Amino acid sequence: MIRNVMESFSLQGKVALVTGGAGLYGRQIAIALAQAGAETHMTTRSGEKLAELERSFADEGVAVTALRFDQEREESVDELRDRIMAEHGRIDILVNNAVARTMSSWNDPLETFDRSMRINATGLFAVTRAFGDIMAERGGGSIINVGSIQGMVGADGALYKDMGFHGFVPDYFFHKGGMLNFTRFVASYYGPKNVRCNCVSPGGLASHRTPPAFIERYSERTMLGRMAGDTDLMGSIVFLASDASAYVTGANLAVDGGYTAK
Template identity: 55%
Template sequence: MNESIARMFDLTGRVALVTGGGGSYGREIVRALALAGAETYVASRDIDALAELKLQYAQEGISIRVLRLDQGDEKSILEARDAIKREAGRLDILVNNAVARPAVTGMNEDAARWDESFHVNATGLLVVTRSMAEIMSEGGSIINIGSMMGLVGVEPTNYAGTDMQGWYPDYHFHKGGMVNVTRFFASYYGSRGIRCNCINPGGLEAGQPELFLKNYAERTCLGRLAQKGDLAGSVIFLASSASNYITGTNLPVDGGYTAK
């Protein structure tokens, strides 16, 4: 019985693509999929950074493949799709993790930067999903990486006493939209047996000011921010046959932030 349960989470023989795989969460996702047995592609605009990641993981005995993919450039997306089809023949798991943050000043941001943000994070997400779904196998899994910020509004007290702020409307727009486009993809691709779900992570501890960490931690049920490794289990679950009858679902992985 234990062996059959373990096989449910085994991704051996499956082909996965993680977009935006060079960031903190991206690296964790790539590592988890590869360790679970998937032939794992990681893609982003910065191919040099990915080459370094590939070398680092190789030294740990983890094999990954790297591709250049600019989510703001349809030609780049199609070239990445064709490379996967040529090398692996198909795609079983797509993790939409890439995000651009060109708008950094808040509500008074220049409109051109908002346009850039929407082009990559909205149009780009649609093009990536549409393109990669063309080569996805029946029973495939699309996993969108959203944010708990797509489920709630800004909590100003998180930033009290720091020079940080959370007034980024484009980010909230994209991550909130990801919640419902997940349901759209689940419906659209369901007839092909392709599932789509969304993980909404909470904040990751990454050297933020101590006061912010304290403020934020108090807002969660578990009293802390996410740590390295906290996202891996949910990704493997949604990528694997253990979640075969789950689609159109939004899963907060936020230490209970949105439960309060």
Template identity: 45%
Template sequence: MSAELSGRVAIVTGAAGQYGRHISRALAGAGATVVIASRQLDACEEFAAELRDEGASAVAIALDQADESSITTFVGEVIDRLGRIDVLVNNAVLRRGGVPAETTYADWAATSTVNSTGLFWLTTQVAERMAAAGRGSIINIASIYAMIAPDFSLFEETAIAPTPPFYAFDKAGMLGLTRYFAAYYGPSGVRVNAISAGGLLSDAMDPAFIAGYSRRTALRRPAGPDDIKGPLLFLASDASGYVTGINLPVDGGRTL
């Protein structure tokens, strides 16, 4: 069975960012109409236009995951404009603070509002509509840091700032929510899974960090832009029709 998504509508949150763009292109390439969602509407509209110029189907709709009314309005607008929601990819993440002593109360509250509360509210709104339709796939983009602690010696070797504590906390919670929603909405035909992604290569990445990170993976390299494509399309499509509640590490063996 192929990872065919023609005629389906897929929401990608945080779609204007690096990972979001790779995810959106993968879904669009499989035939889905992709909803490019982010607080940065101008960036979303520009990216959606870029996808349309390439022959894909994409629309941009504003979403502020820190605002309950924005989430509710967003979901309603997707339904009004496109008539259905088949796939939700929870990719948005707000980053604030640093190591524990450098993270303020306000930093923690802000990240929790988006990465936990907003995630829950959006996923619930979408899952209820999927359940009413009797189908749907929700994919939560988690992290290796939901599974293991950061190796702080790696950050000491480079100019890259260590992973903040909120990130481990929120991504671990995302895995718990994945299992909960999979069990709760499974009888209604809604599948909920997670991908725990490893480090994604970017042009701005410190070469020393790339070398150090690569030594810590079984495949001796960070993730490239295409590495998430196959796992994502598998979970989004009918190819994984009997798969729910799992966490799929896409990390080159970093968490072995």
């Protein structure tokens, strides 16, 4: 008998980890996983804010465990893996959301690009391998990479004209573009072990810091006529984390209001 399709979206009994869960994207991702029933953990580089972060999630009505994690350090990857395994003995969902913004322009020193690669490429690989291998040994799991439309298209200088800021940050485009094919590689590598890997590529997300003029200009570029808000990633993440997407792997889902399709 085929089970009710809504049951396939449930994450009850699953253990989930979101790296970089304190930011605009990570916070709604962690809340979504917890609301769907997963035992959810998020990470931050700031060990002093763990209790404060957990309280902030509790204020949203969900239980999320905050853990310290520095993606630049290999030993931190090992410590995080060992902590999760000691507590749960399993990992079912990994969301690679952590990203370091080390560069601000094309003319930055090469060291800033090099450090970005250590964190956003080498670190991404290290944490994916550490938890992907555990999923493979257990016979299944879901890895979700949080990309960006900036991994799909080039920078649009017109968006930033007279705004006082720009979007020409080379390491971010390099990292998010590479993440797409890394997703396909991981999906292929772990596929025989029933471990899926997909990518979500969000568009621009408006916050209280986003200038109204930029929101208006960006919104005109989308098909839905608006920027993303603080809930727009939640459904996509739960879908890719759950059995509802059991036959989906190696895919990139643009969650961008139609920006890249226009």
